[in-house]
Amino acid sequence: MVFSLNVVLDEMLSNVIKYAYADDAIHEIHLRLSVAGPLLTAEIEDDGQPFDPCAAGPVDVDAPMEERRVGGLGIHIVRNLCTDVGYARIDGRNRLVMKMLLEQKTMKDIHGTE
Amino acid sequence: MELSERKDDEVTVLEVVGRVDSVTAPDLGARLTSILSTPPRRVLVDFGRLEYISSAGFRVLFLASKQAGESGGRLALCGLSAKALELFSIAGFLKLFKIAPTRAEGVAALR
Numbered sequence: 001m002v003f004s005l006n007v008v009l010d011e012m013l014s015n016v017i018k019y020a021y022a023d024d025a026i027h028e029i030h031l032r033l034s035v036a037g038p039l040l041t042a043e044i045e046d047d048g049q050p051f052d053p054c055a056a057g058p059v060d061v062d063a064p065m066e067e068r069r070v071g072g073l074g075i076h077i078v079r080n081l082c083t084d085v086g087y088a089r090i091d092g093r094n095r096l097v098m099k100m101l102l103e104q105k106t107m108k109d110i111h112g113t114e
Numbered sequence: 115m116e117l118s119e120r121k122d123d124e125v126t127v128l129e130v131v132g133r134v135d136s137v138t139a140p141d142l143g144a145r146l147t148s149i150l151s152t153p154p155r156r157v158l159v160d161f162g163r164l165e166y167i168s169s170a171g172f173r174v175l176f177l178a179s180k181q182a183g184e185s186g187g188r189l190a191l192c193g194l195s196a197k198a199l200e201l202f203s204i205a206g207f208l209k210l211f212k213i214a215p216t217r218a219e220g221v222a223a224l225r
Contacts, residue, residue, distance in 0.1 A: 003166070003197050010168045014136040061206020065183060070176055073205055074169035080204040 001102060004081045005040070008098055011074040012044055012053065020048020020094065038103060039083070044096045051094055052087040053078075117145055125156045125224045127217060131163040134171035143174030146189075150178060155187030158220040162193030172205050179210060188212075192220035 009031070016029055030045040059069070059076040079085055084099040115138035116131045126149050134142055149157045159175075161167075175191075182189040190212040194202065202208050214220035 006166060007168055007201065010135055014168075014170070018136075059206070061204075063206075065180065065210055068176065068206075068210070070173050073172050077169055077201060077204050 001040075001100075004100060005042070008078050008081055008100065009042060009044075011078050012096060012098070015051075015053060015074060016044065016046045016048060016094070020046050020051060022049065035102065038101055040100045040102050042098045042100070044094075044098075046094050047092065048094060050089050052089075053096065054085055054087045115141065117142065119145075119149075122158075122217075122221045123225065124154045125158055125221045127158045127160055127221065129160040129163065131165075133166040134164065134174075135166065135168045136170040139168075139170035139174045142171065143177060146174065146178035147181060150181050150185060150187040150189070155182065155185060156224045157182075157187070157189050158214075158217065158224055159189070159191045160193045160217055160220070161191060161195075161198060162217070164193070164195070164198060167198060167201065169205070172201075172207060175207070175211070188224050190214055190220045190224050192217050 013029065013031070021027055027047060032043040034041045053075045056072050056075050059072045060067070061076075078098065082098045082100050086097045088095045115133055118129045118131070120127050128145060128149065130142060132138070146157060146159070149155070179189050181187065192214040193216070194213060199208075202211075202213070212223055214223055
């Protein structure tokens with residue numbers, strides 16, 4: 001769980017830091033963690049350029065090496081570790097909400113597939 | 115992240131200790147590029163003491179594997195924990211890489 005949460009936050013926060021801001025000004029990124037029942041919810045809010053990571057197309061993980069693209073893996077991994085990932089643009093801010101099961105589950109438990 | 119290199123016959127064993135994330139991945143990528151640019155271009159990455167890997171790490175492994183494929187080099191991985199293997203599986207990397215359980219088996223596979 002800690003490992004998965006670490007990956008999810010690292011992927012999404014480094015995305016914001018790398019791509020959300022065109023200026024060199026100081027910005028605040030808000031992270032809120034909450035637990036309700038079996039679910040941990042992580043919310044990331046930033047005042048960067050509008051960016052919906054969920055809009056990225058799926059990564060074809062079955063493609064052979066020559067056809068694999070190098071991008072999009074971060075959000076792909078996050079989607080697989082979370083039960084739900086949602087994006088909204090609210091009052092000029094990006095808000096990304098990710099839900100994870102606290103109990104260690106495999107992809108198979110969650111999605112019923114490998 | 116710390117990298118240590120040693121030669122086992124023709125194979126360069128690169129041990130990765132600690133975290134491979136967006137900050138440290140470029141160092142790993144540079145080292146792999148350098149090893150794969152020098153004959154005999156055979157590298158085994160030992161992840162036995164890996165604490166953490168993010169997509170930035172996957173990206174440099176992917177590029178190194180491409181480089182190996184294009185230049186007649188060979189790349190293999192060993193020592194991955196169950197948690198790291200789960201991430202490799204999610205990323206679809208299990209079939210892109212030669213993955214050995216132990217260093218000895220990894221070196222043998224690259225000989």
